[in-house]
Amino acid sequence: MGKSEVKLLGAWPSPFMLRVRIALHLKSINYEFIEVDLLGPKSELVLKSNPIYKKIPVLFHDGNTILESQTILQYIDEVWPNAPSFLPSDAAQRADSRFWVAYFDDKLVPALIVALAAKSKDTKNAAIAELEQGLVHLEEVASTKLSKGKALFGGENLGYMDIALGPFLVWIGIIEKLNGVKLLNETNTPSLLRWADSFFSHAVVKTIFPEAEKLIEFAMKLIPVLRARPELRLLLGISD
Numbered sequence: 001m002g003k004s005e006v007k008l009l010g011a012w013p014s015p016f017m018l019r020v021r022i023a024l025h026l027k028s029i030n031y032e033f034i035e036v037d038l039l040g041p042k043s044e045l046v047l048k049s050n051p052i053y054k055k056i057p058v059l060f061h062d063g064n065t066i067l068e069s070q071t072i073l074q075y076i077d078e079v080w081p082n083a084p085s086f087l088p089s090d091a092a093q094r095a096d097s098r099f100w101v102a103y104f105d106d107k108l109v110p111a112l113i114v115a116l117a118a119k120s121k122d123t124k125n126a127a128i129a130e131l132e133q134g135l136v137h138l139e140e141v142a143s144t145k146l147s148k149g150k151a152l153f154g155g156e157n158l159g160y161m162d163i164a165l166g167p168f169l170v171w172i173g174i175i176e177k178l179n180g181v182k183l184l185n186e187t188n189t190p191s192l193l194r195w196a197d198s199f200f201s202h203a204v205v206k207t208i209f210p211e212a213e214k215l216i217e218f219a220m221k222l223i224p225v226l227r228a229r230p231e232l233r234l235l236l237g238i239s240d
Helices: 015-026 044-049 069-079 091-117 121-145 160-179 190-201 203-208 212-228
Strands: 006-010 032-035 058-061 064-067
Touching: 006 015, 006 044, 015 069, 015 160, 015 203, 044 058, 058 069, 064 069, 069 091, 069 160, 091 121, 091 160, 091 212, 121 160, 121 190, 160 190, 160 212, 190 203
Parallel strands: 006 032
Antiparallel strands: 006 058, 058 064
């Protein structure tokens, strides 16, 4: 497949975009990466491609425009079925994986944003507490799914939950570093901690993940941008 047939619109630091890149690399799909600047105004291509949410990533394939990372992952797995599948073949397991990824995006991602960018210490601490609780819930899932010697949710290879949750590990680490906390630890989340090591050891992850120090530098530039966005001010507890 030529590069022109698959194009990915995204930004290098975005964990949502990294989800899609991992999936494309796992399937050995050639693609063209179109970079956008997360720190600047929304690009015309983003606004035109995703007029509803005005967000990345966006996948272009065979004349189709596919939006939202969860949907894109499922699209990739269905359209390229001959390559190793990362969604479980069992319907119940597939539904369970989708549930926990949706839970992470709906509950933990907003808490991550607040923990990173909130001005108020009380607001930030409340978000960190919410993250801790959410990770404990995921620990319960991990301790079951990673039993019997499994290193990854997908077993021997990266699965849907690995691909969806793994890109946020670096951002959890950034929040830990900036706030002097340990969200992943041997006491509360031992299974997740071991899973994180396995995730970062995977060859595809090593190939495409940005360096942690580069992401920390970007995060410091991103914080004032997040605080300035009207749609995030209420979430971040900013009233002035």
